[in-house]
Amino acid sequence: MELLVENNEDILYRNSHPSGNYSVKTGYAFLINSSSLEQVADQDYKFFKLICSLNIPPKWSLFLWKLVMNGLAVRSNLIRRGVDIEGACVSCGMMDEDLQHLFRFCSFARYAWNNSSLHILTEINESTSLRHWIQHYILLFNSEDGKRSERLQAVVGVLWSLWLTKNGRVFRNERGYVADYFRHLSQTMNSLESFLKPDSRPKEHSRHLASNGDQPPGYCRVNIGRRGDLPTTPMQGDNAVILKVDGSWDKTTGHAGFGWAYSLDAVNFWDAGGEYGTMSALHAELTACLKAISWAKTKGYQCITICTDSFSIVQMLRSPNRREVRLLWTLQELLKVGGSFDMCTLWKVGRDQISQAHFIAGSCRRNLVSFSV
Numbered sequence: 001m002e003l004l005v006e007n008n009e010d011i012l013y014r015n016s017h018p019s020g021n022y023s024v025k026t027g028y029a030f031l032i033n034s035s036s037l038e039q040v041a042d043q044d045y046k047f048f049k050l051i052c053s054l055n056i057p058p059k060w061s062l063f064l065w066k067l068v069m070n071g072l073a074v075r076s077n078l079i080r081r082g083v084d085i086e087g088a089c090v091s092c093g094m095m096d097e098d099l100q101h102l103f104r105f106c107s108f109a110r111y112a113w114n115n116s117s118l119h120i121l122t123e124i125n126e127s128t129s130l131r132h133w134i135q136h137y138i139l140l141f142n143s144e145d146g147k148r149s150e151r152l153q154a155v156v157g158v159l160w161s162l163w164l165t166k167n168g169r170v171f172r173n174e175r176g177y178v179a180d181y182f183r184h185l186s187q188t189m190n191s192l193e194s195f196l197k198p199d200s201r202p203k204e205h206s207r208h209l210a211s212n213g214d215q216p217p218g219y220c221r222v223n224i225g226r227r228g229d230l231p232t233t234p235m236q237g238d239n240a241v242i243l244k245v246d247g248s249w250d251k252t253t254g255h256a257g258f259g260w261a262y263s264l265d266a267v268n269f270w271d272a273g274g275e276y277g278t279m280s281a282l283h284a285e286l287t288a289c290l291k292a293i294s295w296a297k298t299k300g301y302q303c304i305t306i307c308t309d310s311f312s313i314v315q316m317l318r319s320p321n322r323r324e325v326r327l328l329w330t331l332q333e334l335l336k337v338g339g340s341f342d343m344c345t346l347w348k349v350g351r352d353q354i355s356q357a358h359f360i361a362g363s364c365r366r367n368l369v370s371f372s373v
């Protein structure tokens, strides 16, 4: 367990043991015995530099930093700031919800750690603060595996997924705790994979069919709702919802997944639903749109904006003579459900704009999972 020679950030423990090596024992001893304020500040600064240099998405680094600095909005922190709320953990209801409980000692967190590939036991050294506990593993895995450590990424992945699951419970009424956690974990690890290999996403059949042609960006759209006019911006306001939709397709198995995310303010998008099936790539894109607008129907929206990255679908809906016979039933169903809204506008957008829906679709396809909020 020698320190990496080229990384200055890793020399936090250089005086903690005569050998200069990092070990679990000396690591804990150093962290726990750091009493001088300057020493702690210096340690924070070095740890912050280390977090920023890790090979993880920047939003994870920021999250990790807030977590170790006790800066996340958990109930104990909100109460300390004068917010009048119940203090009990929303998951188990047994203990006060502070970061140590939420990410380590809650039965839900223990389950998550025990079922991770890391086999981390949360009970060991119970008196250690969460901050030192997390620092310990980050430093240990960084020291042993380097900055690209998969174990280190897995630690942050579990922490991030626990946070998403807690927020899902609080803000989106998600109830299937364990299922929600594994869905968030799957999305989290997918997004890490994309972050590490930005060009890895396979190009799908429908995206080869055509380019935007003569349409300027943002103007390739069609309204299949009752009102025929075409808005110039996505609809917002009462009874209006914006959906990001995507289909995912595996050419080896023919398995497809569909995902959609929704927003009421065009800024924050939330996971809305996902399903899986077996069909062609273009059919998967079309089915994803149908599933999403059917979901919006059950929620009572009257104006919907669908964002899809499939040019073919928008073109098919715009020109009846381009409609594919093999997809006729799904198309008819789409036109029927779409026609029951005041406005049902489908917009061709860039692939990067629907990544949230893409992750849901891929996850539902691979794990044969369906869900809806």
Ligand SMILES: [Zn+2]
Binding pocket: 089, 090, 091, 092, 093, 094, 095, 101, 102, 106, 107, 108
């Ligand atoms: Zn709890």
